[in-house]
Amino acid sequence: MHTGEQYHKFILASPRDRVVRDRFQKMALDLLPAGADVLDFGAGTGIDAKAYAASGHPTFVYEPAEAMREYLLQYCRDEITRGTLIAVGSPLPCKVHAVTANFAVLNHFADHALLFEELSRVVHQGGFVLANMLNPYYLGDARYGWWRANAMNLLRQGHYAITSESGIHRFAPRVVARAAAPYFRLERLIPRGFGWATDLYMFLLFRRI
Numbered sequence: 001m002h003t004g005e006q007y008h009k010f011i012l013a014s015p016r017d018r019v020v021r022d023r024f025q026k027m028a029l030d031l032l033p034a035g036a037d038v039l040d041f042g043a044g045t046g047i048d049a050k051a052y053a054a055s056g057h058p059t060f061v062y063e064p065a066e067a068m069r070e071y072l073l074q075y076c077r078d079e080i081t082r083g084t085l086i087a088v089g090s091p092l093p094c095k096v097h098a099v100t101a102n103f104a105v106l107n108h109f110a111d112h113a114l115l116f117e118e119l120s121r122v123v124h125q126g127g128f129v130l131a132n133m134l135n136p137y138y139l140g141d142a143r144y145g146w147w148r149a150n151a152m153n154l155l156r157q158g159h160y161a162i163t164s165e166s167g168i169h170r171f172a173p174r175v176v177a178r179a180a181a182p183y184f185r186l187e188r189l190i191p192r193g194f195g196w197a198t199d200l201y202m203f204l205l206f207r208r209i
Contacts, residue, residue, distance in 0.1 A: 004071025008045040011103075020201055021102065024132050025051050027203060028100050031128060032057055036097035039088075039122060042105030046072035046085070052100075053084040062091045092118060097127040104134050104201070107168050110161065112179035120183035120208065129184060129206040136160075136170035137196045173204060180206050 011017045025048055032038060035056055040049040043061035045068055052059045053076075061076070063069040072087070079085035088094060099119055109115055119129055136154050141147040150160040150170070158172035177186040184206035191199045 004045050004065075004067040004069075007068065008047070008071055008075065011044075012047070016200075017103075020132070021047065024048070024100075024102050024130070024203065027205075028052070028098070028130050029055055029057075031130065031205070032098055036127075038098045038100060039091055039094045039096045041091055041099050041101045041119075042108075043072060044068050044103070046076040048100060048102050049085055050076055050079060053079045059085045060091075060094045060096065061085060061087050062089075062094075063087075091122055094122050095124065096122060097124055099123055099127075099129045101129070101131045103132055104168070106131050106176070107134050107170070110169055112171075112176055116180040116183055116206075123184075123208045125208050127208045128187070129180075129208075131176075131204045131206070132201050133176070133204060134168070134170060135191075135196065135199055135202040136172060138200050139197045140200060173202065176204060177206075182209065184208055 028038070029052070037058040037060070038052050039060045039062065040052065041062050043049050043063045046061060049059045049061045061072060063072055069087070073080065076085050080087065099122060106112060106115070123129060146162050153160040154170065154172060158175040159169065161167070161169045173186065173189055180186065186204060187207040188203070188205035190203040
């Protein structure tokens with residue numbers, strides 16, 4: 001189990017993760033209107049939140065893991081002091097233009113229907129949820145027995161779970177889109193084409209209806 005500081009250093013030192021994070025942040029910032037507020041849901045150690053706040057977006061952070069939250073409060077202490085970043089114990093009181101969830105946060109949920117219903121009360125109409133989830137079709141995982149054992153479950157049900165301490169689930173995009181309705185519609189999905197085989201992560205953009 002990583003401490004918050006260990007995770008923070010590890011993910012910043014990973015070239016692949018840096019590329020993914022940069023792409024995610026750029027997409028989020030391109031979508032956000034000037035000065036729009038955002039909730040970083042499952043904010044980790046605050047890396048994305050710090051970038052949003054630096055770009056002029058009032059940023060709420062929700063992180064349930066104590067080790068991550070403790071390091072976030074240290075890493076983002078200047079932003080918290082200035083009031084540009086606010087740590088919250090629950091996302092529900094927030095009213096924001098957008099919610100972001102980077103690096104497989106939503107893969108820790110077995111069912112997203114209740115989550116999207118709750119987020120519909122957080123995101124303003126016309127706003128969005130941007131999620132980075134594990135790509136269940138990524139062929140780099142085919143070397144693992146759990147991937148091969150669940151291939152048919154993915155094709156038939158669009159979902160499977162892996163027995164592990166972290167409780168990770170894999171979802172086909174259509175399953176997440178169905179759970180998001182009727183509050184959100186899937187507006188954009190990345191990757192497309194050959195990227196389904198080569199990209200570990202997929203970005204899903206949901207627009208609040």
